[in-house]
Amino acid sequence: xxxxxxxxxxxxxxxxxxxxxxxxxxxxxxxxxxxxxxxxxxxxxxxxxxxxxxxxxxxxxxxxxxxxxxxxxxxxxxxxxxxxxxxxxxxxxxxxxxxxxxxxxxxxxxxxxxxxxxxxxxxxxxxxxxxxxxxxxxxxxxxxxxxxxxxxxxxxxxxxxxxxxxxxxxxxxxxxxxxxxxxxxxxxxxxxxxxxxxxxxxxxxxxxxxxxxxxxxxxxxxxxxxxxxxxxxxxxxxxxxxxxxxxxxxxxxxxxxxxxxxxxxxxxxxxxxxxxxxxxxxxxxxxxxxxxxxxxxxxxxxxxxx
Amino acid sequence: xxxxxxxxxxxxxxxxxxxxxxxxxxxxxxxxxxxxxxxxxxxxxxxxxxxxxxxxxxxxxxxxxxxxxxxxxxxxxxxxxxxxxxxxxxxxxxxxxxxxxxxxxxxxxxxxxxxxxxxxxxxxxxxxxxxxxxxxxxxxxxxxxxxxxxxxxxxxxxxxxxxxxxxxxxxxxxxxxxxxxxxxxxxxxxxxxxxxxxxxxxxxxxxxxxxxxxxxxxxxxxxxxxxxxxxxxxxxxxxxxxxxxxxxxxxxxxxxxxxxxxxxxxxxxxxxxxxxxxxxxxxxxxxxxxxxxxxxxxxxxxxxxx
Numbered sequence: 001x002x003x004x005x006x007x008x009x010x011x012x013x014x015x016x017x018x019x020x021x022x023x024x025x026x027x028x029x030x031x032x033x034x035x036x037x038x039x040x041x042x043x044x045x046x047x048x049x050x051x052x053x054x055x056x057x058x059x060x061x062x063x064x065x066x067x068x069x070x071x072x073x074x075x076x077x078x079x080x081x082x083x084x085x086x087x088x089x090x091x092x093x094x095x096x097x098x099x100x101x102x103x104x105x106x107x108x109x110x111x112x113x114x115x116x117x118x119x120x121x122x123x124x125x126x127x128x129x130x131x132x133x134x135x136x137x138x139x140x141x142x143x144x145x146x147x148x149x150x151x152x153x154x155x156x157x158x159x160x161x162x163x164x165x166x167x168x169x170x171x172x173x174x175x176x177x178x179x180x181x182x183x184x185x186x187x188x189x190x191x192x193x194x195x196x197x198x199x200x201x202x203x204x205x206x207x208x209x210x211x212x213x214x215x216x217x218x219x220x221x222x223x224x225x226x227x228x229x230x231x232x233x234x235x236x237x238x239x240x241x242x243x244x245x246x247x248x249x250x251x252x253x254x255x256x257x258x259x260x261x262x263x264x265x266x267x268x269x270x271x272x273x274x275x276x277x278x279x280x281x282x283x284x285x286x287x288x289x290x291x292x293x294x295x296x297x298x299x300x301x302x303x304x305x306x
Numbered sequence: 307x308x309x310x311x312x313x314x315x316x317x318x319x320x321x322x323x324x325x326x327x328x329x330x331x332x333x334x335x336x337x338x339x340x341x342x343x344x345x346x347x348x349x350x351x352x353x354x355x356x357x358x359x360x361x362x363x364x365x366x367x368x369x370x371x372x373x374x375x376x377x378x379x380x381x382x383x384x385x386x387x388x389x390x391x392x393x394x395x396x397x398x399x400x401x402x403x404x405x406x407x408x409x410x411x412x413x414x415x416x417x418x419x420x421x422x423x424x425x426x427x428x429x430x431x432x433x434x435x436x437x438x439x440x441x442x443x444x445x446x447x448x449x450x451x452x453x454x455x456x457x458x459x460x461x462x463x464x465x466x467x468x469x470x471x472x473x474x475x476x477x478x479x480x481x482x483x484x485x486x487x488x489x490x491x492x493x494x495x496x497x498x499x500x501x502x503x504x505x506x507x508x509x510x511x512x513x514x515x516x517x518x519x520x521x522x523x524x525x526x527x528x529x530x531x532x533x534x535x536x537x538x539x540x541x542x543x544x545x546x547x548x549x550x551x552x553x554x555x556x557x558x559x560x561x562x563x564x565x566x567x568x569x570x571x572x573x574x575x576x577x578x579x580x581x582x583x584x585x586x587x588x589x590x591x592x593x594x595x596x597x598x599x600x601x602x603x604x605x606x607x608x609x610x611x612x
Contacts, residue, residue, distance in 0.1 A: 105408035123557035128576035251429035270434035
């Protein structure tokens, strides 16, 4: 019985330490030095090389190292019966919400305007607040927390998701009510999972339906956004600005036009970084649950894609 | 019976409109065109010329146009018996809290670091969060709301005030426990009233007692801060940065060194701007209460200074 850690380009050490600390007996093999593939029962993965999971004949479970599983599901070679789980971590949620609230407040209170005024030594007290109504696309654990915190702070909030919801405590719209949803809000937060349904959802057609001057915060995946369409939407005034944490290519190439676009505030995929110490207990727990054939923690529905 | 509006340098029109809308019968006289000083029973003031209130022989009440009353109390010519009230406005509180939370989050998530990285096209994912513990000096309506919102968001919060408090729902320190308070926190929010006790409280001696790298947010009054000491504290590393909304001289003179200091984020006294429409009902209500000899709304304790 063995756990395989497969995360090329990412340092596995913090994960090894966190898991060993909790279960010193657990055998851990780290890709690419997996000497006994037949022992591997659980694979803990982040952007694993496609097809590699079929090297493990006794694999019982695939666990994402983070909240997203799009990097797992794009591998069509994963056997259909194999369960997939993801990390749902309060700390992940906390960090994500803090980042989003920061983005909302910086737009609401126009921080970049005041920074520019400071540079030019301009004292301009006029219109200190932009009224904001916040629409959150994706109302899972992350989106729900954002809605709840912004609501507590007194901001009008609206949620949008792909399935019907009963007794949702905030105004809620489904995908076919998108235009109605966009009519309510002037800040859009993308927290959708990346699935074939949501890829490229933030395109010029979408931005055209937004209220003029809407502000975009994308903290989900780079592939939700058609990047050239964002620039076009800014130039046409559909959007007034954006805060982005994710990109189609990461790290963002030096030649990318986003770097020089003052209306875009960029961060390097740091909105919410999985903390191995906080996530390791879930990995261990699922390792035990799968061995006892019990229901798993944070299972992924492959049809839905999250 | 008449209301005098005295706010030299500030446009009285929004106040006249808001008050007239609520009580069209109320006679309003605006300084300096006060033709019947003997009719004035209530003075609504913002930085009135010292001594002018003794021109009104039948004055029964002085109301500040905002939350602060330091601009009233510095006038030693105000008769001792004359009650003073101030504006406590949920919208004022809401705006102030949003501003402070923005400042806390921007420090926590290092927005200025990422802005600088973007300019230099640097992709640096290391250490995305600074752990913050927030100390709020001044726990009146404004300070309390900041504590409550930051606590709900999951940040450790600590309050400091000048009087003993029983059953305060957050860790609370009095002025003589200042060092203990400063040992707990690495973000300091100044929301104190300006009184002889609190003037110049943010000086080099104070900053020396802060944890190295503490971040200062001053949204109270410019006179709380010894401005040259802030620059010294930044240069010595006692503080890592500051967000300031208020200054000893406003508008800030062009020659002031704060404009060019990158570690200081400046706004032009817009953290919380009294909205006459929201505040007018309190002015009218107190006008009626004073005439019927009833207890006033938001009375000021002159000994305490707030």
